[in-house]
Amino acid sequence: MSFHVLVPDHVHQSAIDILRSQNGIRVSAPGKLDRADLLDAVADAHALIIRSGVSADAELLATAKELRVIARAGVGVDNVDLAAATGRGVLVMNTPGGNTISTAEYTLGLMLALARHIPQGHASLAAGRWDRKLFGGIELRGKTLGIIGLGRIGGAIAQRAQAFEMIVVAHDPYLPPEIAQDLAVPLLSLDAVYAQADFLTLHALITDKTRGMINADSIARMKEGLRIINAARGALINEADLADALQSGRVAGAALDVYAQEPPAPDNPLLGLPNVIHTPHLAASTADAQVTVAVEAAQLIVDYLLEGVAANVCNPEILS
Numbered sequence: 001m002s003f004h005v006l007v008p009d010h011v012h013q014s015a016i017d018i019l020r021s022q023n024g025i026r027v028s029a030p031g032k033l034d035r036a037d038l039l040d041a042v043a044d045a046h047a048l049i050i051r052s053g054v055s056a057d058a059e060l061l062a063t064a065k066e067l068r069v070i071a072r073a074g075v076g077v078d079n080v081d082l083a084a085a086t087g088r089g090v091l092v093m094n095t096p097g098g099n100t101i102s103t104a105e106y107t108l109g110l111m112l113a114l115a116r117h118i119p120q121g122h123a124s125l126a127a128g129r130w131d132r133k134l135f136g137g138i139e140l141r142g143k144t145l146g147i148i149g150l151g152r153i154g155g156a157i158a159q160r161a162q163a164f165e166m167i168v169v170a171h172d173p174y175l176p177p178e179i180a181q182d183l184a185v186p187l188l189s190l191d192a193v194y195a196q197a198d199f200l201t202l203h204a205l206i207t208d209k210t211r212g213m214i215n216a217d218s219i220a221r222m223k224e225g226l227r228i229i230n231a232a233r234g235a236l237i238n239e240a241d242l243a244d245a246l247q248s249g250r251v252a253g254a255a256l257d258v259y260a261q262e263p264p265a266p267d268n269p270l271l272g273l274p275n276v277i278h279t280p281h282l283a284a285s286t287a288d289a290q291v292t293v294a295v296e297a298a299q300l301i302v303d304y305l306l307e308g309v310a311a312n313v314c315n316p317e318i319l320s
């Protein structure tokens with residue numbers, strides 16, 4: 001039997017090469033498909049490799065009658081309907097370590113850009129102005145960085161922020177305390193982090209508790225004039241509330257790489273605010289990370305389809 005692996009998104013060529021080198025695997029890698037073509041293409045697929053741009057929802061899973069496994073080339077599986085996948089016996093796996101450093105470095109980049117108005121300075125000079133007074137910034141040294149979610153990415157950010165002589169505190173109700181101790185990062189209550197942070201960076205998963213956690217109510221409990229960075233998931237933020245707080249100056253600035261809806265609608269209230277830096281979900285988009293996650297995802301598929309070995313399983317209940 002030959003397994004059909006569909007790669008309906010831009011995944012690094014090294015994944016395709018690994019899959020094509022296997023006997024018993026047939027690959028189609030058409031690149032990014034529109035929804036109708038995607039639903040056609042999944043009909044006879046046994047496996048999928050996806051990035052965040054493909055929604056493996058209940059409709060897709062119902063159409064993909066032969067599907068056995070989805071590998072997510074990346075961390076977040078919020079674009080996969082895990083319950084529907086489990087109900088249909090489809091294993092979902094991710095590659096959690098592959099883009100940690102890229103995302104951590106990008107977050108530091110956003111924080112520096114926010115502190116020093118680097119994109120605004122660039123845009124101003126590119127438009128022919130020489131505004132040295134307008135873009136005075138602040139140092140990171142001595143400022144407090146609050147990290148919501150001290151997992152792999154949060155931990156890598158903490159180490160890099162400490163090298164900038166920042167005071168780093170975190171909130172993470174799931175983290176074993178010894179990991180925070182090793183990082184020399186105190187674990188505090190959410191409100192204590194909100195009250196202390198000059199910069200707040202979000203690295204939490206989307207759950208019923210975290211969806212919209214940055215809103216008018218929580219912002220009111222944050223330090224006046226803090227700066228917020230989000231390179232995790234847009235749905236952590238109530239965008240209208242954050243836009244209000246940025247306009248009033250209650251929040252001094254925000255650097256956003258992710259949005260509740262991607263791409264954001266043209267009337268998203270955050271777009272174009274002078275104290276907001278926005279980029280189009282680029283944190284994991286380095287050559288290094290894309291090779292690593294692609295190779296890991298391809299290997300997960302090969303091991304599962306050809307050897308029956310499963311790793312990094314996001315719906316483990318399926319195995320029982």
Ligand code: MLT
Pocket residue numbers: 051052053073074075076077099232284
């Ligand atoms: C991830 O979840 O790994 C990142 O958001 C990157 C991506 O989706 O490509």
